[in-house]
Amino acid sequence: MRTLTPAFAANFAALAYETLEKAPLVYTDYYRLLENSFSFELEPIKGVSGSILERVFTHSTNFGCIAKGKKGLFEGDYVLALRGTAKMRDVITDLNCGLSTCSNSQPVHAGFNHTFNSFRKQLEQFFSKKASKKLNIHVVGHSLGGALANLAANWLKNHFGANVKLYTFGAPRVGYHSFAIQTEAATNNHIYRCVHAADPVPLVPVWPFMHTEQEYILNGAATITPKAHSMTDQTPGYLHTASNFKSYAAINKGMEKRIQEEVRLDYDKRLECSRTSRWARKIGAALITYLRDTGKLYAIQNHYTNTLTVYDQIAKALTDSIDLSKNYTSDVKGILGYMLAFCGYPFKAISFTYASIRHILKLMLKNVFSLAGQAIALTK
Incomplete structure (x- = not known):
């Protein structure tokens, strides 16, 4: 199972947002960059946002897409691309950070888990038809889509025994230390968690929520600014920065601070x-x-x-x-x-x-x- 290049992964993350538009995906630049290597399913992934009103009225919206590798490097592999949304900001900014149990029996952010569970049955119906042989699945997401991608990767591994690789851009933390450890195990440490150092979203929810350990720093400017979270803008924009690297080996690496590290402040x-x-x-x-x-x-x-x-x-x-x-x-x-x-x-x-x-x-x-x-x- 090959690894998606940073540019491929970023284009999938950007394309996931286009499922909200009425125009077909084929009219987007992201699609045109991917169509030679992947074919796309006609039906988008539909889910219920973490927004309070949408949860009350179970208002379903498009949350992403599924693609399958054509003949070549990714032949037979699937890509699940999930989007984020501003309508979930009431969840990510909730100081209470309610918890629920996810597919690997670990406590995770309840808002993220609710949204993932709203389209889990659709994923089950789709991949159950493909599970006669070992599934190779790349799971991609930006922002809150990255949080959903973490949950999806764990579920796909636990439910189907799939080979899973996880690619996120500017994703928030999803669960506690135990969830991060389980996610590393589910993906066999094939996690490409990309961040901009100035992006505030990877910093939340705060303690005791934790990321998986390894991270890839696409842009090192450290002064926190909301603009650093954008997927498609040029300032710096995850699509723009990721496309500058041919492989993850060329990207500066950072590390989530683990609980055994001792830090004391004077x-x-x-x-x-x-x-x-x-x-x-x-x-x-x-x-x-x-x-x-x-x-x-x-x-x-x-x-x-x-x-x-x-x-x-x-x-x-x-x-x-x-x-x-x-x-x-x-x-x-x-x-x-x-x-x-x-x-x-x-x-x-x-x-x-x-x-x-x-x-x-x-x-x-x-x-x-x-x-x-x-x-x-x-x-x-």
Whole structure:
């Protein structure tokens, strides 16, 4: 099973958005770049968005397309391309981040899971007819389509035993550490998670949600800006940057910070922090380090029956340890100080009450989620 080039994968991700248009896909530039190697199914994938109103009224819209490789490098392979949508921004920017269980029995973002489940039966009907032999499936998506692609890749592996490769552009985090590990196993580590360093969407949902480990940095500008999330714009635009690389080996690689990495922040050095993806990730890593050291991480990551209180649990964990150890107090002060500096309030006073800590945590979350919401509103 060959790997899609960055340009092929990016063109599929862009083409998925065109399924919303009334004009046939054959009239798009993306189709013309792909038609020599792939044939396309006539019926688009239909699903229900994570938008609250659409979920209430089960309003179905086109979510992507399926293609099959012609004679050549990808002969017999399938490509499932899924789009993102601004109508899901109320889900991605929800501070509560409700959870539900996905096909690999791991907790994931409930909004993403709901949307994937809305078109899962259509995928089952299609691929069941093709499953007489081993399936090779490339799953592609940009933005929230990348989140759906993560869920689809796991399900296709679990349900059909398919060989799966996963390609995402500017995708948000989907689940906790356990889900990321399962996704790596399902794809045999054939994951091409492409990001722009300035894109805010890959930074959310924040802790304790986590990406798969390896990432491909198509553009290294680090100052966070919603424009860095676009699929097709030239500034920088995932289609534009991906098309500059003939293979993934030529792309600079980064890495999602794992829970075993130790990061501690010194409150007195908080002025070094700025609103960049680097510092957003470093603050997250410091928080994970603290939760692990205090024995709170496992409980928070595995307590998802009361799905709307994960960040309240984190605030409580920060508060509870203040009186236990001077070292923990220093760690908490460092984390909170850097959060305030990230949000532009480096000299704001810190009180170690639950209400104050919850306020600072919420301020940090709102800051990052607001940028992500703006980016998703500009999608495509």
